Amino acid sequence: MENTSSHLPPTSLDIGNQFQQAVSHHQAGRHSEAAEIYREILQVQPRHPDVNHNMGVLQVQQNQAAAALPYFMVALGADPSRGQFWLSYIDALIRTNQVQDAKETLALTRKQGLEGKSLDDLAARLQLLEQQATQQSATTVQMNKETPVSALNTASPSLQEPSIEHLDTLSALLSHGQIDKAENLARAMTVRFPNHWAGWKMLGVVFSRKGQNEQALFPMQRAAQLLPNDAEAHNNLGITLQSLEKTKAAETSYRRALQLNENYAEANNNLGSLLQKKGELKASESCYRRALKINPRYVKALKNMAVLLGETGRIDEAKSSYETILTINPDDVEALTELGTLQQKAGRLEESEVLHRRVLQIDPNLGAAHFNLGNVLFSSGKLKEAHEQMQIAVQLKPDFAEAHCELGSICQKLCQNDLAVTHFTRALQINPELAEANSNLGMLLYDAKMHTDAEIFYRRALRTKPEHALIHNNLGVLLHDLGKLEEAEAHFRTAIKLNPDYAGAYSNLIFSLCQDITSDESTMAEIYHRFDERFVINADRQTLTNSKIGDRHLHIGFVSGDLRNHAVASFIEPLLAALSKFPDLTLHAYHNNVIEDEVSRRLKQYFAHWHAVSFLSDPALAEKISNEHIDILIDLSGHSAKNRLLTFAKRPAPIQMSWLGCPISTGMSAMDYFLADHYMLPVGKMEEQFIEKIIRLPAHAPFLPVQDAPSVNPLPALTNGHLTFGSFNRASKINQPVIARWSKLLRALPDARMLLGGVPVNSTVMLTEWFASENIDKGRLEFYPHTNTHDYLSLHHKVDFALDTFPYNGATVALNAVHMGVPTLTVAGDTTVGRLGSAIMQHLGLNEFVAHDESDFIAKGKDWHNNLEKLAGVRANMRNRFSHSAIADTGGIAAALVQACRIAWQCWCTDGTQASIDVSDTQS
Incomplete structure (x- = not known):
């Protein structure tokens, strides 16, 4: 059984003891201890004269004379006979x-018979103060003019409460904004009529209007005590308590006000606001609805309701609330701003832009409005206009950290990286804890391959905002690139947990898992299922109006963020050149990247229509594709960066295919086909890993080698006297099991060396340690950082043959190596990404470089070590092999793709059934 203790109210004896203890602390200079006990007593006896007086004295001793005044007034109200109370009050x-x-109060004090040296000293101080004020004043003050306070003090002594004239005067002062005069009169009322509500209530209102909520508390409490049945007094007290974060007491006051008057709209609204902050959203909404039932044009309640509806995902209802406000007041800046923000979040950028421009018509000097408009323009892809608005925002408010941060992002998109760094840095000078600025600077450094510095800024951002999904995702991407897959995946999963609708984090997790040796089919299946369930199954689909004529002209769209200087272009460029010659096809490009370079300009010539779509939302892009009557839409990204898979989820085209970028299943029920070849995805094998039907081409894709590549050199082992293995794969593909496999071969051939190119500087230590754990001395290792294309290809002159990674093989690096005469020793895996290397070698007729397992991998490596002349022959003849392979037969692959598209189209036009398609025998 649990022991519990009851809490009884303190007795007068307890309070006496407490008071003496507080006085002891006070006299000993322990002010904080004294204040704490004084406050405890006031919780029980708020009008205790001596405690109030001593609290006032304490405030004066701490140079807080203004804060002392309410305490002295209460003390006087409780016991006006105590001369010291008057002295202390006048002193303050x-x-x-x-x-x-002070002068009027001193006169009143003398009328009550108080005299003595202390009062004379105060009078002398007051006279000196008056003289100083007179000397400093440019005009003469008419001292004989009666003030509201003097009028009150000279009123008949028999007056028991303020007159109507006094109350009217006080109300007039408040309504005309003469706050200081109203404060003086209200204070005088509390002294003259300490048991009348008017002075206390008005004094509380005055303090509240001045933002002095701590000083407002006691007058509000006193007013509520004197007016126990006045709903307004309890509501006002609730407002003050809530401002001081005394939530429980504030709620009690609001509920008391509503007990007295259930039709009190303001109290309903205030209680709703308090409950909303407590997270009691359902109860909060009920309060707002009651307030609006009482007064449908109550703007404050409409705004609070709109915020609540937005927080609970009811965007359309929230927008409706703001629209109602704007019918009441078309120039309500807050409503215009919030409605504009909601429209932006909903992807209605044009409507959002109109609203923010309306705000600027009302107040063109509002920096926040320029910032908001700049944000919308940025999201719309209007970068120059966005830049102008952000510039105005920082000109109007130079310390606007968020605007500097956004300006940096715009500059980054405009490829003005130096300016971007300047603005990110300025944002951090203003606010070092601004997570977005730290994160954005991290992104800029990441793009510049400065991984160490980027990681520092990402982690700094997370210290400020540990629940920021985007930053977790970005840090995950960096760690993935460094080969720290486990840690990267943890950040992707955290991003998804924080934002379950973060499709990009899902894609990054999937892309990482297919490179993770610890991942298995069940893990992939589970994340695929979650992705499809979250983003695809219930997605709003486009209404398709494509005509079902089997042999008609077809419109084929390609969606990619990599139609530029990127590895994907090496595969797609020769194919597009061939496809553009088919008269019954019209090609459309949907380029999801602001960057367009020389490669982009080359690719544009093959498309009838080129669309830059990086600033279009997924619904807008899906609608655009549907309106352009695309018949077959081909994704070139998969789950790699800058994909638009959520557009495909809305099925804007009758037939949808995935190819190239990330050669694994998309896991999407809206994706119809996946393009592969027989070596990469053999018939009857691994098909259960795909939700899509399989189209098998003569080769997975054609490849365009670098045109000005260095020539192939003789086998270096013939002059070095030892083999040099190589790898040019990104660090994320190089894991400890990969190092272990390579190390077995290195141990079997003690004179062999290993060259690794394209390795981030901060990955070399980790890789060296992994090799060391396998007893491979760092003297046998050579590391080379990222470099330009010519120098990268020239490094192949040092390599005899490459060693493949797993579970994700190299593809582009293997084909570049082929063009440089370097074959890749690989193991045929049990996934498509684990068979990329073996597919390339098999297409080239180099089966002797394709191992069945690890022991076979070691055996084949030793065989080539013992047969250098044959290896030299392979090297010398490699470019010829490539030119006669299916990979080089661009025309054949293009014809096969067109044939497959026609078959898929015929199926859709007839009964809509889908089946795998084999066009691997098609030749040019």
Whole structure:
């Protein structure tokens, strides 16, 4: 059984003891301890005269004379006979330069018979203060003019409460914004009529309007005590308590106000606001709805309701609330701004732009409005206009860190990286904890291959915002590139947990898992299922109007972020050149990248229509593709960077295919076909890994070698006297099991060496340690960083043959090596990405470089070590082999693809059934 203790209210004896203890602390200079006990007593006896007086004295001793005044007023109200209370009150008035109030109060004190040296000293101080004020004033003050306070003090002593004239005067001062005069009169009322509600209530209102909520608390509490049945007094007290984060007490006050008047719209709204902050959204919404039922044009409640609806994902209802506000006040800047933000989030960028421009018509000097408009323009791809608006924002508000950060992002998109760094740095000078600026600077450094510095900024951003999904994703991408897959995947999973609709994090996780040796089919199947369920199965589909005529002209669209200087271009460029010659096809490009370079300009000539779509939302892009009546839409990214798989989820075309970028299944029920070849995806093998039907081409894709590549050199082992193995794969493909396999071959051939190219500087230590754990001395290793294409290809002059990675083989690097005369020793895996290397070697007729398992891998490596002359012959004849392979038969692959498209189209036009298609025998 649990022991519990009850809490009884303290007795007067307890309070006496507490008070003496507080006084001891106070006299000993332990002010914080004294204040704590004084406050505890005031919780029980808020009008305790001595405690209030001592709290006031404490505030004065801490140079907080203004804060002392309410305490002295309460003390006087509780016991106006105590001369010291009057002295302390007048002293505080003098300290706060409230000369007239001090003078009138001193006169009132003398009328009540208080005299003595202390009062004379105060009078002398007051006289000196008056003289100084007179000397400094440019005009003469008419001292004989009666003020509201003097009028009150000279009123009949028999008056028991403020007159109507006094109350009207106080209301007029408040309504005309004469806050200081209203404060003086309200204070005087609390002294003259300490048991009347008017002075206390108005004094609380005055303090609230001045933002002095701590000072407002006691007057509000006193007013509520004096007006126990006044709903407004309890509501006002609730507002003050809530501002001081005294949530429980504030809620009690609001509910008391509503007990007194259930039709009190403001109290319903205030209670709703408090409950919303507590996370009690359903109860909060009920309060707002009651407030709006009472007053449908209550703007504050409409705004609060709109915020709540937005937080709960009811965007259309939230927009409706803001639209209602704008019918009441078309110039409500807050409503225009929030509605503009909601429209932007919904992808309605034109509507959002109109709203933010309307804000600027109302107030052209509002920096935040320029920032918001710049944001929308940025999202719309209007980079120059966005840049202009952000520039205005920082000109109007030079310390606007968020605007500098966004300006940096715009500059980055405009390829003005130096300016981007300047703005990110400026943002961090203003606010070193701005997570977005740290993250964006990290992205810039990542793009510049400065991985160490990038990681520092990403981690700094996460320290500030540990629940920022985008930053977790970006750090995951960096760690993935460094080969730290386990840690990278943890960040991708965290990003997904924080934002379950973050499709990019899903794609990055899938892309990483297919390179992770610890991943298996069940892991992949589970994440595929989650992706399809989240983004595809219930996606809003486009209404297709394509005519079902089997032999008609076809419109084929290609969607990619890599139609530029990128590995994908090496495969797609020769194919597009061939496809563009088919008269019954029209080719459309949907380029999902702001970067367009010389390669992009070359590719454009093969398309009838080129669309830059990186700034289009997925719904907008799907609608565009559907409106252009694309018959067959081909994804060239898979789950790699800059994919638009969520556009495919909306099925904007009758037939959808995935190819090249990430050669694994998309896992999407909306994707119809996956393009491969017999070596990469043999019939009857691994098909269960795909939700798509398989189209088998003569080769997975054609390949365009670098045109000005260095010539092939003789086999270096013939002059070196030892073999040099090589790898030019990215670090993410090189894991410890890969190093272990390579090391077995290196141990079997003690004189052999290993060259690794394209390795990030901060991966070399990790790789060296992995080799060391396999007893491979670092003296046998050579590391080369990323470099230009010519120097990268020239490194092949040092390599006799390459060693493949697993579970994700090299493809582009293997084909570049082929063109440089370097074959790749590989193991045929049990996934498509694990058979890329073997497929290339088999297409070239180099089966002797394709191992069945690890022991066979070691055996084949030793065989080639013992047969260098044959290896030299392979090297010398490699380019000829390639030119006669299916990979070089661009025309054959293009004809096969067209044939496959026609077969798929005929199926759709008839009964819509789909089956795998084999066109691997098609020749040019």
